[in-house]
Amino acid sequence: MEFTVIVKRECETCQMVVPVLEILRQRHGLTLYCQDDPSFPEALGGARDDTALEQSWRLGVEAVPTLIRLENGAEHARIHGWDRAAWRQITGIGDLGAELPAFRPGCGSRSVEPGMPERLALRYGGLHFASRVIEVSEDEDPIEVAYDRGWSDGLPITPPTALRVARMLAGTSRRADEVIGLIPPNLAECTVEKAAINAVMAGCRPEYFPVVLAAIEAALKPEFSMHGLLATLGFAGPVLVVNGPITTRIGMNSAGNALGQGNRANSTIGRALQLLIRNVGGGIPQEIDRAVLGNPGKVGFCFPEDENDPDWTPLNVARGAAPGSNTVTLFHGDGMQGVIAWMSAGPQSLTKSLAMALAAVTHPKLCHWGGAILVLSPDHYAVYRKAGLGRRADIEGMLWEALKRPGRELVRGAHGVDEGIDPALAEQMVDKFHPGNLLVVRAGGLGGGMSGIIGGWAAMRNRSEVQIVSKEIGP
Amino acid sequence: MNNRPYTMLDPTAERAPIARTRLAPPESLDGATIGVFSISKERSDEFLDRVAAGLGERGHKVRRFRKPTYTKPSPETILQDIVAHCDVVVEGLAD
Numbered sequence: 001m002e003f004t005v006i007v008k009r010e011c012e013t014c015q016m017v018v019p020v021l022e023i024l025r026q027r028h029g030l031t032l033y034c035q036d037d038p039s040f041p042e043a044l045g046g047a048r049d050d051t052a053l054e055q056s057w058r059l060g061v062e063a064v065p066t067l068i069r070l071e072n073g074a075e076h077a078r079i080h081g082w083d084r085a086a087w088r089q090i091t092g093i094g095d096l097g098a099e100l101p102a103f104r105p106g107c108g109s110r111s112v113e114p115g116m117p118e119r120l121a122l123r124y125g126g127l128h129f130a131s132r133v134i135e136v137s138e139d140e141d142p143i144e145v146a147y148d149r150g151w152s153d154g155l156p157i158t159p160p161t162a163l164r165v166a167r168m169l170a171g172t173s174r175r176a177d178e179v180i181g182l183i184p185p186n187l188a189e190c191t192v193e194k195a196a197i198n199a200v201m202a203g204c205r206p207e208y209f210p211v212v213l214a215a216i217e218a219a220l221k222p223e224f225s226m227h228g229l230l231a232t233l234g235f236a237g238p239v240l241v242v243n244g245p246i247t248t249r250i251g252m253n254s255a256g257n258a259l260g261q262g263n264r265a266n267s268t269i270g271r272a273l274q275l276l277i278r279n280v281g282g283g284i285p286q287e288i289d290r291a292v293l294g295n296p297g298k299v300g301f302c303f304p305e306d307e308n309d310p311d312w313t314p315l316n317v318a319r320g321a322a323p324g325s326n327t328v329t330l331f332h333g334d335g336m337q338g339v340i341a342w343m344s345a346g347p348q349s350l351t352k353s354l355a356m357a358l359a360a361v362t363h364p365k366l367c368h369w370g371g372a373i374l375v376l377s378p379d380h381y382a383v384y385r386k387a388g389l390g391r392r393a394d395i396e397g398m399l400w401e402a403l404k405r406p407g408r409e410l411v412r413g414a415h416g417v418d419e420g421i422d423p424a425l426a427e428q429m430v431d432k433f434h435p436g437n438l439l440v441v442r443a444g445g446l447g448g449g450m451s452g453i454i455g456g457w458a459a460m461r462n463r464s465e466v467q468i469v470s471k472e473i474g475p
Numbered sequence: 476m477n478n479r480p481y482t483m484l485d486p487t488a489e490r491a492p493i494a495r496t497r498l499a500p501p502e503s504l505d506g507a508t509i510g511v512f513s514i515s516k517e518r519s520d521e522f523l524d525r526v527a528a529g530l531g532e533r534g535h536k537v538r539r540f541r542k543p544t545y546t547k548p549s550p551e552t553i554l555q556d557i558v559a560h561c562d563v564v565v566e567g568l569a570d
Contacts, residue, residue: 129484132493136481151486160484188488197486279486 002029003091004068006061007047009040011107013082014065018043020087020097027093035064035110056111057120063106067091081106118166127166130177130193146201151279153271153299157201168196171206172213173475180213181220183281184227185288190216190280195272198279202272202300207250208265210473211328212272215240215302218330218471219273225466228459229332230283233290236457237298239333239373240270241441243316244326246473247304254306256445259336259375259452271300295335306378306442311385313392315441319470326473331373331439332457332466334361341380342449347387347398350380354451355402359432361455365410365420367430371437371456371468374399377444380451396440403432434463501562508536510561514545519567526565540564 003024007014018041024030025044033055034040034047041047050056059068063080069090070076077090082104088096111120121127134149136142142159146152158164169176169192176193183190192213199212219226219238229236242252253263261267277283285291291298307314316327339357344350354374362370376395384390389398407428412420421430432438437460444452459466485493501507511527513519527537538560542549557564 131484131486132489134483134485134493136483138481142481142483146483159481160486162482162484165484183488186488186490188490190488193484194486194488197484201486275486280488282488282490 001092002031002070004031004033004059004070006033006035006050006056006059006064006066006109007040008035008064008107008110009037011064013104013106015041016100016104017065017082017097020100023093023096024091028091053111053116053120054124056109057117057124057126061109062112064109065106066109115163115167118170119163122162122166127162129162129165130191131197133162150284151201151275153275153278155299157275158203160197160200164200165193165196168200168204168206168209169193171209174213180216183216183220183277184283185230186282188280188282190276194280195276198276199268199272201279202275203264203268204272205250205264208269208272210326210475211240211242211246211250211265211269214326214328214471214473215269215273215330216276218328218469219277221469221471223465223467224330224332224469225459226277228466229457230277230281231288231290232457232459233292234458235291235293235295235334235455236332237295237301238270238273239297239331239454240273240302241315241329241331241373241439242269242302242304242327242473243307243314243321243329244473245324246326247307252304254304254443258303258306258443258445266303267300269300270297270302274298274300295333297333297335301333303375303443306444309381309442311390312381312442315439316470318392321470321472327470328473329439329468329470331371331454331468332460333373334370334455334457336375337361337453337455338450339453340448340450344380344383344449347384347389347395350383351395351398351402354380355399355432357453358399358403358438359405361432361453362458363419365414365417367405367410367421367432368434369458369461371433371439371460373439373441373452373454373456375444375452375454376440376442377448377451378442378446379449381442383449392440396438399438399440400431403438404429405432406430434460437463437468439468504535504563507562508538508560510557510564511537511539512557512564512566513539513541514549514567515541515543516545516567523565523567526567 032047033050035050038049039046066080068075068078079086084097084102136145143156146157174192178192180190199209250265252265283289305315317323321327341350341353358372361372384395407425407430410421411423411426509530511523513523530537542553
């Protein structure tokens with residue numbers, strides 16, 4: 001029987017057990033490693049130097065002191081911290097530590113400090129990547145190399161070093177070599193590793209990565225038609241709406257400026273999806289991306305729903321997800337058009353204002369083309385709540401009715417405008433959208449009677465081919 | 476983080492070679508504007524003058540450029556000027 005013990009000087013529990021370690025060395029063989037100062041413990045003439053943490057990493061040490069009992073070189077028992085009864089049992093020394101308290105917890109191992117496991121895995125051979133390595137010479141700037149290679153959407157990227165990618169992969173329980181699917185337009189195979197590389201470049205933190213993976217999987221659902229969305233002449237790109245407790249956990253912003261700049265998660269998660277489509281899928285503007293104008297959201301467009309009001313049914317739950325689940329919903333969004341309605345004191349007037357603005361999506365005289373997300377601000381939501389009409393079904397129902405218009409006002413040629421709907425619909429009341437293509441999402445800050453309308457891709461008129469999709473966010 | 480040697484992992488589907496490829500030459504020079512770019516190496520003008528004259532005789536539009544010294548990289552403005560106005564460029568590199 002012999003023992004291995006890992007300690008660090010800055011740990012008070014490690015300092016406390018030094019007399020015990022002396023006894024252990026006298027009775028059995030003891031191999032002692034110190035993580036921060038090999039001169040510690042002086043009473044034992046120091047320890048083996050593990051400041052590089054190789055042994056700590058190889059032994060999987062999570063806290064110090066860690067006591068490991070070996071028999072014929074194989075581990076038989078392990079404990080960390082000081083627990084007198086357990087140390088006596090493992091060492092077989094019945095009076096061990098009589099002068100010490102019965103119990104004192106240890107300290108975290110330096111080998112498990114944030115980011116360290118990945119650094120050690122790379123350094124000591126526990127981690128290998130399938131992706132090829134691009135060397136950057138001393139004279140080159142990695143960010144400029146990324147531009148030159150066409151990896152960027154126009155903004156600087158975070159250079160995808162092996163260490164950063166390893167840390168990103170620590171954000172998911174999924175294996176790096178797992179294939180997520182084929183990314184359009186080139187239908188190139190995408191692994192979790194490739195997704196992690198692009199998430200690094202987008203500026204994501206590892207805890208965002210499960211959202212990125214769910215967004216990729218959602219985008220690859222055939223009914224979302226990611227290929228067509230990428231290749232379209234239209235304005236649209238993927239818009240991500242995130243629901244569930246994960247939005248708070250990773251620090252997304254559903255309050256003031258939720259659709260704007262300034263929040264890392266909002267800004268980078270959508271960007272990761274778009275970079276992946278560019279880099280793995282080959283979706284390059286002015287090549288297969290034929291957008292006439294595009295929209296600024298094609299850099300990345302992602303925001304969470306405000307779920308602070310328990311009376312409100314979140315978007316994902318309305319679409320069938322379990323309450324409290326984490327979900328990403330993908331919409332084909334054209335960009336954002338604001339609607340200001342300060343003076344609406346009641347829900348009827350406000351609904352009409354919102355409907356007038358929604359009717360302009362794609363073209364005021366077109367129906368069933370495109371969909372929309374109405375981003376309902378807190379002040380507008382309060383108008384409905386105050387009138388006892390604050391449930392999702394109330395608001396959606398009122399909007400749906402207000403968006404019915406006489407066909408004769410909308411047919412081609414009406415009002416001297418060539419654009420319009422089929423003249424055969426002249427005598428009907430016509431809905432603006434296909435059922436399911438108008439989403440109401442709560443977000444924004446207080447103080448203004450204004451909401452946002454994210455118009456949708458004109459190809460949503462083909463209901464069987466182009467649909468809004470949701471995907472649960474996995475671990 | 477140790478920056479040297481600095482490496483990055485390839486974010487692409489790795490269908491293109493690791494070294495960047497050159498732009499494909501145009502299929503035809505019909506209507507092309509040809510830049511003739513002197514790096515200010517001794518006597519390069521003698522050669523480039525003949526090149527420019529020959530291209531002109533063949534009916535091509537020619538624009539001349541010159542960077543101040545061959546000992547230093549070209550000022551960015553000259554490169555931008557070439558990109559903005561030329562379809563191809565002939566660069567005089569040596570004596």
